[in-house]
Amino acid sequence: xxxxxxxxxSSLLYEWRNFEKGCSFFDFxxxxxxxIAECFVKAAGIGAIQAVTREACLIAVEGTELSNSPDIxxxxxxxxxxxDLRGETNRNSLEAMVKSTGKESLQxxxxxxxxxxxxxxxxxxRGTHDxxxxxxxxxxxxIALSLTCEETSHEQVVQCAIxxxxxxxxxxxxxxxF
Numbered sequence: 001x002x003x004x005x006x007x008x009x010s011s012l013l014y015e016w017r018n019f020e021k022g023c024s025f026f027d028f029x030x031x032x033x034x035x036i037a038e039c040f041v042k043a044a045g046i047g048a049i050q051a052v053t054r055e056a057c058l059i060a061v062e063g064t065e066l067s068n069s070p071d072i073x074x075x076x077x078x079x080x081x082x083x084d085l086r087g088e089t090n091r092n093s094l095e096a097m098v099k100s101t102g103k104e105s106l107q108x109x110x111x112x113x114x115x116x117x118x119x120x121x122x123x124x125x126r127g128t129h130d131x132x133x134x135x136x137x138x139x140x141x142x143i144a145l146s147l148t149c150e151e152t153s154h155e156q157v158v159q160c161a162i163x164x165x166x167x168x169x170x171x172x173x174x175x176x177x178f
Contacts, residue, residue, distance in 0.1 A: 032124075036117040043112025044105040051104035055097055107148050115141040115168070131172045138168025 026037040118137035123129040142164025146157045 032117060032120055035120050036113045039116035040109040040113030044109030046112075047108025048101050048105035050108070051101040052097070055100065103148075107145060110148065111141055111145055114144055131169050134168040134172035135165045138164035138166070140164075141168075 026034050028034055028037065115137050118140055119129070119133055122133040122136060126133065139161040142160035142162070143157055145164070146152055146160035149156070
C-alpha cells in the first residue's frame with residue numbers, strides 16, 4: 001500500500017517537473033497553432049492578473065488620498081484611467097473592472113500569441129532563429145498592440161514598432177549572456 005502511494009506521488013512529481021518541457025494545453029494538429037494558442041492563454045492570464053492588481057492599487061491609493069487633507073497647492077489631480085471604477089461596491093464599478101481586465105488580458109494575449117507565432121514562423125521559414133527574426137516579430141507585435149489603443153496616431157504606431165523591435169532584439173541578444 002505504501003509503495004503504491006509513493007509510486008503515484010513520484011509520477012505526479014515527474015509530471016509536474018516536466019510540464020513545461022513538452023506538455024501542451026492544446027493540440028490543434030500543428031505546432032504553430034498549438035504554440036500561438038498556448039502563449040495567448042498564458043499571456044492573457046498574466047494580463048488579467050496585472051490589470052486586477054493595478055486597479056486594486058489605484059483603488060487603495062485613491063482611498064488614502066480621499067482620507068487625507070485636501071490639496072491646498074492647487075495641483076491638478078491625475079485623471080483616473082477608468083472613470084467608472086471608483087472603488088465602490090456597485091454594479092458600474094464591477095463592470096468597469098471586468099471590462100478593463102478583459103481588454104488588458106486580450107492585449108497581453110495578442111502580444112504573446114502573435115510574437116510567439118511570428119518567431120516560430122520566421123524560424124521555420126528562414127531555417128534559423130536570430131536577432132533578425134526577433135526584430136521583425138517585435139516590430140509587428142508592437143504595431144498590432146498600438147492599434148488596440150484608442151485614438152492611435154501614426155507616431156504611436158511607429159514608436160511601438162521601434163520599441164517592440166528593440167526590446168525583442170535586446171532580449172534575443174542577451175539570452176546567451178545571462
